[in-house]
Amino acid sequence: MSPSFHFPSALKAPGGLPVLLVPLVLLGLAGCTSLQPDQAVAPVQALTRDHWQADLPWQQNQQARDTAQQRSQALLAQPLDAQAAVQLALLNHRGLQATLYGLGMADADRVQALLWPNPVLNLGRLVRGEETEIERGLFFNLTALLGRGARQTAATQALERQQLEAAQQVLAVAAQARRSWIQAVASQAQLQHAQTVLDAAEAGAELALRMQKAGNISAYRLAREQAVQADARLWVDQTRLQAARDRSALLRALGLDSAAAASLRLPEQLPPVPDSRRSTPALEQQAIDQRLDIQAARRQSSQLAASLGLTRQTRLVNVLQVGYENNRSNTEPTQHGPSLSLELPLFDWGQARTARARQAYEQSLAQTAQVALDAQAEVRDAQLRADQAWRTARRYQQEVLPLARQISDETLLRYNGMLLGVNDLLADAREQARLMTASLAAERDYWLAETDLSQSLLGPLDGAGALRSATAGDASATTPPRNGASAH
Structure with a gap:
C-alpha cells in the first residue's frame, strides 16, 4: 500500500493554501530544475583537454559534424604526429559520441529524480436512492516526498560516476590511437x-x-x-604485410574510412628516445589519487551509502497512510475529517531491505580496495617495463650501433688494404642491417611502454597482454634475413 497525503476538496488545504494553487506551486518548484546536457559533458571534455591537449566536441547537429570533418581534413593535410592522431580519434570515434549522448541521458535521469512527484486528483460521484454523494481529494506520495533528498544525492552521484566511466573510455580511445600510430610508424620504418x-x-x-x-x-x-637475396625478398614481403596491417589498424583507431586512407601520411620514423627518463616519483600514489577507475569505484560506494540512508529512512513508511476525507451529500451534512490507515507490520519491518543495502555498501568498499591494489600493481609493472625499454633503446643508440659502425669502418679499411675479401664486406653489411632492425624495434617498444605507463596513471590498461602482443608483432616481419657470413 503506497502512503499518501489526502487533502480535502474544500477551497483551502490544511495551512490555508488554496487547493488549486498546490499544483501551481509544485510546478514552479519543478521549473527550478532544468536539463543541462552540455554541463554533463563538460567535465569529460575538460579532462580530455587537460590530459591529452585535445578537444572532444559533442557533434549534436550537422553543423558540428561538418566542423569536425573540416578539422579532420586539416590534420590529414600534413604528416600525422602522435598528438594529431589522438585528436583525429577523438573527432571521429562514433562510440565516444554515443557515450556523450549517454551522459545527456544521465542528466535527464538526474533531473527526473529532482522533480516533485505528481499529485493525484481523485473525483467520485456515488448515488444511493435520492442521495448523491460527491468525493474529491488530492493525494501525494509520502514515500517519494520523504526520500526526495536522498534520491537527489544518488542521482547526482550516478551522473558523476558515469562521467568518470566516459572519461575512462576517452582515455582508452586516445591511448589506442597513440599505440596504433607508434606501431604504424615503426612498421613503415622497418x-x-x-x-x-x-x-x-x-x-x-x-x-x-x-x-x-x-x-x-x-x-x-x-x-x-x-x-641471402631470397631471404631478403621474403623479409620485405612479410614486413610490407605487417606495415599494411598496422596502417589498417591505425585507420580503425582514428575512425577513418578507406576513402581517407590515401590522405594519411606518416613521418618516416619515430621521435628520438629521450636522453634521460622523466622524473616519476611516487607514481603509485599519483595513480591512487587520480585514476578514473578508482574514482568511479569511490563514487559507487558513495551512491550505495546514499541508498542505505534512503532505505533506513523509508523502511517503515510503507506501513503508514495519512489522509483527509471530505464527502458531500445532497441530503446529509458534509462529512469531513482526518483518517489514519495503519498496516500492522507483523511480517515485513523493512529489515531485509536495510540489510541488503548494508551488504551492498560493504561489498562496494571491498571492491574499491581491490581496484586500488590492482592499480598499484599495474603502475609498478608499467614503470618497470618502461624503464627497461628505455635502457635497451639507449644501449643500442649509445653502445651497440656505435661499436657496429666502428667495426664497419675497420672492415672497410682492411678491405681497401686487401686484407679482407668482398664476402667479408657483405657479411658486415648484413650484421649492420640486423642491429639496425633490433634498434628500431627497441625504439618502438620504448614508446609503447611509455604510452602504457602514462595510461596506467589515469586508468586501467586494455588487457594485460596489450603491450606484449603489440611489441611482439609478427616475428617474421621483425626478423632480418639470415647472415651468409659463415659461408665465407
Whole structure:
C-alpha cells in the first residue's frame, strides 16, 4: 500500500493554501530544475583537454559534424604526429559520441529524480436512492516526498560516476590511437630498412654471379649469396604485410574510412628516445589519487551509502497512510475529517531491505580496495617495463650501433688494404642491417611502454597482454634475413 497525503476538496488545504494553487506551486518548484546536457559533458571534455591537449566536441547537429570533418581534413593535410592522431580519434570515434549522448541521458535521469512527484486528483460521484454523494481529494506520495533528498544525492552521484566511466573510455580511445600510430610508424620504418637490406642483398648476389662466371668463387658461395637475396625478398614481403596491417589498424583507431586512407601520411620514423627518463616519483600514489577507475569505484560506494540512508529512512513508511476525507451529500451534512490507515507490520519491518543495502555498501568498499591494489600493481609493472625499454633503446643508440659502425669502418679499411675479401664486406653489411632492425624495434617498444605507463596513471590498461602482443608483432616481419657470413 503506497502512503499518501489526502487533502480535502474544500477551497483551502490544511495551512490555508488554496487547493488549486498546490499544483501551481509544485510546478514552479519543478521549473527550478532544468536539463543541462552540455554541463554533463563538460567535465569529460575538460579532462580530455587537460590530459591529452585535445578537444572532444559533442557533434549534436550537422553543423558540428561538418566542423569536425573540416578539422579532420586539416590534420590529414600534413604528416600525422602522435598528438594529431589522438585528436583525429577523438573527432571521429562514433562510440565516444554515443557515450556523450549517454551522459545527456544521465542528466535527464538526474533531473527526473529532482522533480516533485505528481499529485493525484481523485473525483467520485456515488448515488444511493435520492442521495448523491460527491468525493474529491488530492493525494501525494509520502514515500517519494520523504526520500526526495536522498534520491537527489544518488542521482547526482550516478551522473558523476558515469562521467568518470566516459572519461575512462576517452582515455582508452586516445591511448589506442597513440599505440596504433607508434606501431604504424615503426612498421613503415622497418619496411624502408628491409628494402635497403634487399638492395644490398641483390647487389651482393649480382657481384657473386659475376665472380663465379670469372672463376673467382665456387658455385656453393654463389648459392649462399642467392639464398641471402631470397631471404631478403621474403623479409620485405612479410614486413610490407605487417606495415599494411598496422596502417589498417591505425585507420580503425582514428575512425577513418578507406576513402581517407590515401590522405594519411606518416613521418618516416619515430621521435628520438629521450636522453634521460622523466622524473616519476611516487607514481603509485599519483595513480591512487587520480585514476578514473578508482574514482568511479569511490563514487559507487558513495551512491550505495546514499541508498542505505534512503532505505533506513523509508523502511517503515510503507506501513503508514495519512489522509483527509471530505464527502458531500445532497441530503446529509458534509462529512469531513482526518483518517489514519495503519498496516500492522507483523511480517515485513523493512529489515531485509536495510540489510541488503548494508551488504551492498560493504561489498562496494571491498571492491574499491581491490581496484586500488590492482592499480598499484599495474603502475609498478608499467614503470618497470618502461624503464627497461628505455635502457635497451639507449644501449643500442649509445653502445651497440656505435661499436657496429666502428667495426664497419675497420672492415672497410682492411678491405681497401686487401686484407679482407668482398664476402667479408657483405657479411658486415648484413650484421649492420640486423642491429639496425633490433634498434628500431627497441625504439618502438620504448614508446609503447611509455604510452602504457602514462595510461596506467589515469586508468586501467586494455588487457594485460596489450603491450606484449603489440611489441611482439609478427616475428617474421621483425626478423632480418639470415647472415651468409659463415659461408665465407
